[in-house]
Amino acid sequence: MGTSRGSGGGFGGIFLGFLLGIVMLAAGIWVYLRWGAVPVATADKPFPYEKAIVKIPLSARIDRQLKSPPFGTSEDVYEGGATVYRMQCASCHGTPGHNIPFAKYMYPTAPQLWKKHATGGVVGVSDDDAGETYWKVANGIRLTGMPAFDHVLSDTEMWQVSLLLKNADQQLPDPVMKILTIP
Numbered sequence: 001m002g003t004s005r006g007s008g009g010g011f012g013g014i015f016l017g018f019l020l021g022i023v024m025l026a027a028g029i030w031v032y033l034r035w036g037a038v039p040v041a042t043a044d045k046p047f048p049y050e051k052a053i054v055k056i057p058l059s060a061r062i063d064r065q066l067k068s069p070p071f072g073t074s075e076d077v078y079e080g081g082a083t084v085y086r087m088q089c090a091s092c093h094g095t096p097g098h099n100i101p102f103a104k105y106m107y108p109t110a111p112q113l114w115k116k117h118a119t120g121g122v123v124g125v126s127d128d129d130a131g132e133t134y135w136k137v138a139n140g141i142r143l144t145g146m147p148a149f150d151h152v153l154s155d156t157e158m159w160q161v162s163l164l165l166k167n168a169d170q171q172l173p174d175p176v177m178k179i180l181t182i183p
Contacts, residue, residue, distance in 0.1 A: 066131040081164030082179035123169035134162040
């Protein structure tokens with residue numbers, strides 16, 4: 001009787017097919033990145049699910065690392081926060097009554113932190129916990145224009161500006177408003 005041969009290479013054929021598939025996938029990704037229309041300009045539409053991919057882990061990380069302010073609010077705290085805001089934040093996020101024209105062309109857009117939202121009475125990030133704003137100021141946010149300030153500002157300065165923004169929907173003392181609205 002003769003020897004019968006199987007139809008394939010068994011595991012070796014499966015492995016070779018898998019390896020070939022990986023190589024073709026990598027080559028396809030390389031071709032797309034090299035000659036495709038990858039959205040790299042701020043005016044380009046985002047990748048599908050891009051916002052969710054960033055927002056979900058960002059929220060989870062902030063929730064895990066949320067801190068409470070080491071001090072309360074006072075006019076001195078607000079004045080310190082307003083000074084920091086004018087020097088470090090206003091160039092992208094604007095000041096009360098003054099928008100920054102290029103901010104709406106950033107991706108994602110830099111929100112005006114002194115303007116009421118379209119719905120509700122929330123101003124800027126005043127509905128966020130001060131610890132959340134502190135985290136964003138200290139760490140920045142990848143894939144946005146928001147830089148990390150933990151090596152630029154002191155811990156006190158980051159808390160001052162975070163507490164100021166938490167209370168942006170409240171009537172702030174006149175000296176604070178003067179600092180924020182200096183032409």
